[in-house]
Amino acid sequence: MCDKAMESNRAVIVGIIRSNHPMTRDVFLMTVTVPHGFESAMPGQFVMVRVRGREFPFLPRPFSIHSLYREGEASTMEILYQVVGDGTRLLSSLGSGDELTILGPLGKGFDTRYDRRTVALIAGGIGIAPLHFLAQYYNKKNVHGEEKPRLVCFMGARTADGLIGRERMEQLCDAVMVSTDDGREGYCGMVTDCFVDNSKTMDTADLILYCCGPYEMMKRVALMAGDYSVPCQVSMEARMACGIGACLGCSVKMKSDGRPVRYGRVCKDGPVFDSKMIDW
Numbered sequence: 001m002c003d004k005a006m007e008s009n010r011a012v013i014v015g016i017i018r019s020n021h022p023m024t025r026d027v028f029l030m031t032v033t034v035p036h037g038f039e040s041a042m043p044g045q046f047v048m049v050r051v052r053g054r055e056f057p058f059l060p061r062p063f064s065i066h067s068l069y070r071e072g073e074a075s076t077m078e079i080l081y082q083v084v085g086d087g088t089r090l091l092s093s094l095g096s097g098d099e100l101t102i103l104g105p106l107g108k109g110f111d112t113r114y115d116r117r118t119v120a121l122i123a124g125g126i127g128i129a130p131l132h133f134l135a136q137y138y139n140k141k142n143v144h145g146e147e148k149p150r151l152v153c154f155m156g157a158r159t160a161d162g163l164i165g166r167e168r169m170e171q172l173c174d175a176v177m178v179s180t181d182d183g184r185e186g187y188c189g190m191v192t193d194c195f196v197d198n199s200k201t202m203d204t205a206d207l208i209l210y211c212c213g214p215y216e217m218m219k220r221v222a223l224m225a226g227d228y229s230v231p232c233q234v235s236m237e238a239r240m241a242c243g244i245g246a247c248l249g250c251s252v253k254m255k256s257d258g259r260p261v262r263y264g265r266v267c268k269d270g271p272v273f274d275s276k277m278i279d280w
């Protein structure tokens, strides 16, 4: 989608919280009713969220769209979030009927125009948040009669309770491989090693990777994608202030290939980038 088309969809809206449940000690799933029209958002796009009527925190916080669907005259959006600081702690204290000020949908989502028969989704921890929406999108494509590629999801976490949303991904994907650092569930070790082991049975000429998780994990996936010559899209994270490309606070260094140093704005040029574009 071109920048102009996406910007025309962008709006400040009021979202009404329907539910806000803990999935683990520090990860919550929030369901929000948003006005009709919002469901044109694409997987990988995000929203900037503030609690309506609160002065603090001053800056809105960015969250990926975890799922989005039409329900009657309105739409329902889910946000899956981890409590890491004041803003997310405040969100976790909210309940049904509380209101959010939401700016979105923002940024460039995953490019799904690749014609590949196998789609691998590689998630580290809370990185599953945007990949769940992408898996839903591919399933909808199938509903609309287009051929659905084989979806294989790799989910990694420190321990088994960090494998958030595994059951949902099992419903959406053809296969789900899990890994834990302590080996109590699934592959023992890092999700990237789990992927390498399983990739031996995959036709890399017909594969695309979509990845979200900690920086080091995405860097490893990007390097592997380069080695296998497989297209790879990564959803980058950065601290954000404006969310619309104005403050340059979210810049990441891009590969310059001998040209002057270039930076990309995670909020506007991303958050999803072709992994080859990032100067890791």
Ligand SMILES: Cc1cc2nc3c(=O)[nH]c(=O)nc-3n(C[C@H](O)[C@H](O)[C@H](O)COP(=O)(O)OP(=O)(O)OC[C@H]3O[C@@H](n4cnc5c(N)ncnc54)[C@H](O)[C@@H]3O)c2cc1C
Binding pocket: 046, 057, 061, 062, 063, 064, 065, 079, 080, 081, 082, 083, 084, 085, 086, 087, 088, 089, 126, 129, 130, 236, 237, 238, 239, 240, 266, 271
């Ligand atoms: C495009 C985008 C999509 C995101 N989607 C999700 C999502 O779906 N679910 C989710 O749980 N989180 C997501 N995040 C991260 C989320 O925005 C931050 O965790 C949140 O803003 C923290 O706010 P806070 O006030 O609780 O923490 P703060 O008090 O602001 O910070 C607490 C700690 O978290 C670190 N931190 C804060 N923001 C970020 C960030 N953006 N990247 C890396 N570290 C950060 C800080 O360095 C600090 O150590 C996303 C970030 C971006 C840029």
Ligand code: FES
Binding pocket: 239, 240, 241, 242, 243, 244, 245, 246, 247, 248, 249, 250, 251, 265, 266, 267, 268
């Ligand atoms: S957050 Fe302001 S430019 Fe990206």
